[in-house]
Amino acid sequence: MIIPILTHGFQGNVTMASKSRDGEVIAAFLGFWGFRVVRGSSSRGGSAAMLEMIREMRDGAAGAALTTDGPRGPARRSKPGVAKVAEELGAAVFPTGSSSRWPRFLDSWDNYLLPLPFSRGVCLFGEPLRRESGETEDAFLARLDRAIDAATDEADRLCGVVNAPRGRADAPKEENDDG
Numbered sequence: 001m002i003i004p005i006l007t008h009g010f011q012g013n014v015t016m017a018s019k020s021r022d023g024e025v026i027a028a029f030l031g032f033w034g035f036r037v038v039r040g041s042s043s044r045g046g047s048a049a050m051l052e053m054i055r056e057m058r059d060g061a062a063g064a065a066l067t068t069d070g071p072r073g074p075a076r077r078s079k080p081g082v083a084k085v086a087e088e089l090g091a092a093v094f095p096t097g098s099s100s101r102w103p104r105f106l107d108s109w110d111n112y113l114l115p116l117p118f119s120r121g122v123c124l125f126g127e128p129l130r131r132e133s134g135e136t137e138d139a140f141l142a143r144l145d146r147a148i149d150a151a152t153d154e155a156d157r158l159c160g161v162v163n164a165p166r167g168r169a170d171a172p173k174e175e176n177d178d179g
Contacts, residue, residue: 001067002114003098003121010034012062014053018071019044036061042070042079050081054088064091068144075110076149076166078141083131092128095144097151099159111165122158126151 010033017027018041027037036056040049053064064085068078086093099122100115115121126147131140149166156164 001112003100004065004096004123005030005033005035006121007098007123008065012036012060013065014038014056014061014063015065016040016049016053016067020071023071035065042081043072046081050085053085057085057089057091064089068148069110073109076145078144078148080137080141082144083137083140087131092130093144094128095126095147095151096123097126097148097153097155098123099152099155099161099164101159101161103159103161103164105165113164120159122155124151124155124158 012034014036015030016038017023017030019039020041023039023041027039030037038049038052038056040046040052057064066082066085068082069076070079070081082093085091098113100113100119101121102116102119104114104116106112106114129140129144129147131137135143152166156162156166
């Protein structure tokens with residue numbers, strides 16, 4: 001999260017931070033870097049925060065930035081909120097991946113990447129995604145997860161990161177026409 005925040009600060013984007021104590025610190029950091037911050041998460045106050053985020057977008061925010069796996073995971077599994085915000089706004093989702101030349105991966109549920117000082121960082125965007133006609137929410141979120149993984153893998157490659165601890169919970173199986 002640090003690399004995209006530093007890369008895209010002061011651009012008029014709105015983002016979400018949880019209502020937890022950790023969220024207070026994160027919200028202050030985001031505000032310092034010029035983000036509009038709404039408070040809530042998938043586990044606490046998410047619906048109200050999502051509506052506030054949509055209002056901010058309609059009131060002129062340049063874009064919305066979300067950590068799609070929420071504050072508690074499972075890691076690298078997108079939650080439905082991102083699909084709902086995009087659908088409500090008629091907007092595309094830009095899958096994003098980032099990495100650092102000298103990363104330190106924390107021993108946390110998401111193996112948070114902390115770039116070491118003076119480390120080169122990369123933030124990449126994949127092709128914009130829209131939910132296709134007839135596509136289930138689960139299928140869209142699985143496609144989004146794959147696109148985020150691809151952008152993150154490319155960012156790791158560009159930074160020379162090998163064997164990053166970026167595990168994920170098993171993704172739901174995609175639906176197909178064969179049943």
